[in-house]
Amino acid sequence: MDGDCSSDALAVFASGGGNLESPGDTCHFDQPSDLVSVPDARLGPLADHGGPTLTVGLLQGSAAIDSLDAALCSATDQRGVSRPQDGDGNGIAVCDRGAFEADCSGPDRDGDGVADDCDNCPDTPNAGQEDSDGNGVGDACEPPPIFADDFESGDLTHWTKAMTGA
Numbered sequence: 664m665d666g667d668c669s670s671d672a673l674a675v676f677a678s679g680g681g682n683l684e685s686p687g688d689t690c691h692f693d694q695p696s697d698l699v700s701v702p703d704a705r706l707g708p709l710a711d712h713g714g715p716t717l718t719v720g721l722l723q724g725s726a727a728i729d730s731l732d733a734a735l736c737s738a739t740d741q742r743g744v745s746r747p748q749d750g751d752g753n754g755i756a757v758c759d760r761g762a763f764e765a766d767c768s769g770p771d772r773d774g775d776g777v778a779d780d781c782d783n784c785p786d787t788p789n790a791g792q793e794d795s796d797g798n799g800v801g802d803a804c805e806p807p808p809i810f811a812d813d814f815e816s817g818d819l820t821h822w823t824k825a826m827t828g829a
């Protein structure tokens with residue numbers, strides 16, 4: 664979960680555990696296995712990573728990677744990728760939090776040494792993974808802003824707030 668639930672009346676969750684919230688602690692993730700107030704979750708944008716639904720990817724170094732209790736781990740992620748995968752390259756496969764199991768040693772189609780699952784620009788070589796605005800999309804492939812103010816392309820948060828006042 665990326666964002667702030669305190670301003671959203673619909674965002675009342677009953678946590679089954681194993682969730683991650685960043686940056687705050689407003690989503691009622693109150694199980695011992697939940698991880699809250701993570702300053703930088705390193706989540707990617709909601710995108711098509713394969714499988715029947717869109718998923719939020721996990722970027723290299725995300726606190727969600729390899730941090731889930733084995734008891735809470737399902738056999739596959741929402742895409743159908745088998746769990747667990749070794750996401751931090753330490754040779755030990757542990758489940759990730761959320762609907763996405765990052766395979767950081769998987770295919771690397773742009774050849775920059777960062778696997779597609781964990782690359783913030785999977786089609787643009789950017790070994791350093793620079794992301795100066797921290798939105799999970801690397802500087803190397805960040806689309807230019809549509810407007811000069813806060814309305815950044817791909818980030819509907821500001822748009823929704825402006826439209827609904829929520």
Ligand SMILES: [Ca+2]
Nearest residue numbers: 729748750757
């Ligand atoms: Ca993992």
Ligand SMILES: [Ca+2]
Nearest residue numbers: 771775777782
């Ligand atoms: Ca890559």
Ligand SMILES: [Ca+2]
Nearest residue numbers: 784787788789
């Ligand atoms: Ca890349």
Ligand SMILES: [Ca+2]
Nearest residue numbers: 794796798800
């Ligand atoms: Ca960015």
